[in-house]
Amino acid sequence: MGRSFVITGATSFLGRYITRELCARGYRVYAIVRPESPYRDLFQSESCVVTVSANMGDTEAWLPMIPAADGFVHFGWDGIGSVGRGSPAIQRKNVEDTLKCMDAAIELGCKSFLFAGSQAEYGLHDGMINEQTICMPVTEYGKAKREVFLRCFPAAQEARIKWYQARIFSVYGVGDHPWTLVTSCVRTFLQSGNMNLSPCTQQWNYMYAPDAAKALCDLLLSGAPAGVYNVASHDTRVLKSFVEDIYRACGGRGSYTVGAYTSGEPVHSLQPDVSKLEGAIGAVPQTRFSDGIHKMIDFFQRTGEL
Numbered sequence: 001m002g003r004s005f006v007i008t009g010a011t012s013f014l015g016r017y018i019t020r021e022l023c024a025r026g027y028r029v030y031a032i033v034r035p036e037s038p039y040r041d042l043f044q045s046e047s048c049v050v051t052v053s054a055n056m057g058d059t060e061a062w063l064p065m066i067p068a069a070d071g072f073v074h075f076g077w078d079g080i081g082s083v084g085r086g087s088p089a090i091q092r093k094n095v096e097d098t099l100k101c102m103d104a105a106i107e108l109g110c111k112s113f114l115f116a117g118s119q120a121e122y123g124l125h126d127g128m129i130n131e132q133t134i135c136m137p138v139t140e141y142g143k144a145k146r147e148v149f150l151r152c153f154p155a156a157q158e159a160r161i162k163w164y165q166a167r168i169f170s171v172y173g174v175g176d177h178p179w180t181l182v183t184s185c186v187r188t189f190l191q192s193g194n195m196n197l198s199p200c201t202q203q204w205n206y207m208y209a210p211d212a213a214k215a216l217c218d219l220l221l222s223g224a225p226a227g228v229y230n231v232a233s234h235d236t237r238v239l240k241s242f243v244e245d246i247y248r249a250c251g252g253r254g255s256y257t258v259g260a261y262t263s264g265e266p267v268h269s270l271q272p273d274v275s276k277l278e279g280a281i282g283a284v285p286q287t288r289f290s291d292g293i294h295k296m297i298d299f300f301q302r303t304g305e306l
Contacts, residue, residue: 009075017213057097173209196260224280
């Protein structure tokens, strides 16, 4: 096993899929995992993963444990919930930690750096969103992700590291946060409960997590030009349509009330253009939304984790 990668946020929802995808391709992965993480033993049985117990920003502690690395995958990020996303202090710390990780990547001799950017960098847009769309982030979370690009991309160019800013749209699958719409709907419907929803009239896009991990690893290993890449599927439609798919997949159990509430905030619509990503890696993996939901249902029924 010759080549190796460092990954922060290895035990996060998408991070664990990327870690295992890199392993499946024959790479060694140095996973930076917080000492207090409940998932610190997640990769214990996987010989391709070396778990390094440390906080991602504490680079002085974990750098000596890693001899060298070909690439760096940065998915560690605090404050992803609704409260944390609006916290300037939390998001400022995330930026500072990312800058430290960038310095660490340079010291390790990394040739590429994959950063988990976000569609939140774009802000509110009604039409198609491509990589040239003007960024007008409205949340502290989006502003911080954008700041990382503005500060790290030039530094990476100077250090001759390929910086990939993966602007990830909406990903779903087994292991996702319990408060997300998809996970909430699946769990509620399987228990014959009711979901009170917003009008769900905005355009939305969902990508199955294993597909996203494959696309991200393809990008990282592609040798494509550095820069921003939207990461999403071709399945863009009205949000209510996704809810209807989940309801049918759950056998029509439970119920949902569309328009039960309105937040009073501007409606966020997602219509990503992924042609640049396709130009870099070829066809983007496309698991049908209903198939991904059935896999989630199978997992919940098999494990009883409802």
